[in-house]
Amino acid sequence: MGLAAAYQAVLDGHEVDVLEANAEPGGMAGHFDFGGTSIERFYHFVCRADGPTFQLLAELGIAEKLRWKNTSMGFFSGGRLNRWGDPISLLRLRGPSLITKLRYGLFVLLCTRKKQWPELETTSAKDWIVRWCGTDGYERFWRDLLQYKFYEYANGISAAWIWTRIKRVGSSRKSTMQEELGYIEGGSQTLIDALVSAIKSRGGRIHLNSPAQRVELPDAWKRRYDAVKNIGICCVIFKLKRSVSPHFWVNVVDTSHEIPGVIEFTNLRTVGPTIVYVPYYMPVTNPKFRWTDEVMIDDAFDCLTKLNPQLVREDLIEAKVARLRHAQPVCEVGFAEMLPPVQTPIRGLQIADTCFYYPEDRGIAESVRLGREMARATIE
Numbered sequence: 085m086g087l088a089a090a091y092q093a094v095l096d097g098h099e100v101d102v103l104e105a106n107a108e109p110g111g112m113a114g115h116f117d118f119g120g121t122s123i124e125r126f127y128h129f130v131c132r133a134d135g136p137t138f139q140l141l142a143e144l145g146i147a148e149k150l151r152w153k154n155t156s157m158g159f160f161s162g163g164r165l166n167r168w169g170d171p172i173s174l175l176r177l178r179g180p181s182l183i184t185k186l187r188y189g190l191f192v193l194l195c196t197r198k199k200q201w202p203e204l205e206t207t208s209a210k211d212w213i214v215r216w217c218g219t220d221g222y223e224r225f226w227r228d229l230l231q232y233k234f235y236e237y238a239n240g241i242s243a244a245w246i247w248t249r250i251k252r253v254g255s256s257r258k259s260t261m262q263e264e265l266g267y268i269e270g271g272s273q274t275l276i277d278a279l280v281s282a283i284k285s286r287g288g289r290i291h292l293n294s295p296a297q298r299v300e301l302p303d304a305w306k307r308r309y310d311a312v313k314n315i316g317i318c319c320v321i322f323k324l325k326r327s328v329s330p331h332f333w334v335n336v337v338d339t340s341h342e343i344p345g346v347i348e349f350t351n352l353r354t355v356g357p358t359i360v361y362v363p364y365y366m367p368v369t370n371p372k373f374r375w376t377d378e379v380m381i382d383d384a385f386d387c388l389t390k391l392n393p394q395l396v397r398e399d400l401i402e403a404k405v406a407r408l409r410h411a412q413p414v415c416e417v418g419f420a421e422m423l424p425p426v427q428t429p430i431r432g433l434q435i436a437d438t439c440f441y442y443p444e445d446r447g448i449a450e451s452v453r454l455g456r457e458m459a460r461a462t463i464e
């Protein structure tokens with residue numbers, strides 16, 4: 085968001101200094117050197133709805149770096165890995181009644197088709213899903229996904245937030261039967277590098293290892309930022325000798341692992357060996373956040389062996405854990421009302437992070453859009 089704002093400002097002919105706390109630019113979208121492989125610290129895919137990303141790539145002259153691929157989803161439940169994400173897979177799934185399946189299918193279809201759904205802002209995701217899918221549908225398909233991301237906040241998450249998530253991914257399809265996701269060749273680092281060089285070539289300066297120390301604001305205003313809760317993430321990334329499954333994304337429902345999903349990244353973007361991410365989202369107060377890397381890697385690997393019993397320890401080339409304390413804002417019911425405006429009472433000072441484009445979920449496209457809008461607004 086900061087780099088997109090800086091890019092817009094230099095384009096508009098202004099003098100720009102970016103303060104970046106880290107040694108590298110890129111934030112959550114940054115890469116790291118994973119034993120010779122440059123890869124995102126956190127997995128990133130692109131959806132057909134990500135217009136601001138497409139426009140930025142085109143302006144930076146790297147539109148051809150965007151690639152699309154047919155991908156599939158899996159659903160691990162009851163100890164079985166099922167294909168997921170299309171009507172036939174839903175009908176074939178063992179366990180739920182036909183009524184539950186039909187209610188779920190109708191719900192997802194409606195989520196992708198509806199353009200506006202204002203009443204969702206005052207409804208919890210849980211109540212809304214139970215209304216559409218029934219208690220059985222909620223418990224089978226949704227409860228664990230929300231629980232293993234938000235824990236004690238799970239029941240209060242806003243329906244508007246979950247709707248925009250379902251809509252974004254649900255609308256990235258070639259047809260009812262075929263999901264299609266995008267990626268940037270070389271990863272999100274390609275976009276970051278292009279932004280950095282576009283900023284610098286127009287005279288902008290990027291100061292690394294330079295955290296902003298203090299922001300002077302009225303106390304009442306500061307309290308509004310403090311009221312926004314965030315959850316953290318410990319994301320295990322594996323380099324493996326064999327593939328875990330043919331799916332890019334597998335939703336996991338398994339009470340022995342508090343994992344919402346497994347992402348086999350190389351089923352989207354090939355980088356050589358198999359790369360799999362296992363995200364553990366949680367409030368940072370959860371004791372699990374203090375698990376050592378070794379314990380977390382063992383737990384995550386154990387989960388992978390359930391998805392693919394042929395996977396053995398010898399298949400593990402390397403594993404790392406990426407940790408972040410502010411990984412996902414907790415978008416509660418009535419969240420829009422809670423958020424302070426982007427423009428603070430101080431002239432020229434705007435403040436935003438990923439929750440400021442709520443109900444849209446955290447994403448590169450939305451951060452780019454808001455960053456550029458903020459730059460234009462400051463300058464006017």
Ligand SMILES: Cc1cc2nc3c(=O)[nH]c(=O)nc-3n(C[C@H](O)[C@H](O)[C@H](O)COP(=O)(O)OP(=O)(O)OC[C@H]3O[C@@H](n4cnc5c(N)ncnc54)[C@H](O)[C@@H]3O)c2cc1C
Pocket residue numbers: 085086087103104105106109110111112113126127128129130294295296297317319363411437438446447448449451
């Ligand atoms: C696990 C995971 C998976 C994701 N998957 C996807 C995906 O598939 N597709 C997608 O589009 N998005 C995805 N995202 C979200 C995406 O990464 C973010 O939306 C996007 O990178 C946010 O960019 P940002 O600039 O708004 O925030 P950030 O990336 O958080 O950037 C904030 C920057 O500010 C710097 N900073 C913080 N404090 C200070 C300070 N005091 N002084 C100076 N600098 C400071 C930080 O170092 C950082 O560089 C994912 C995120 C995670 C965690």
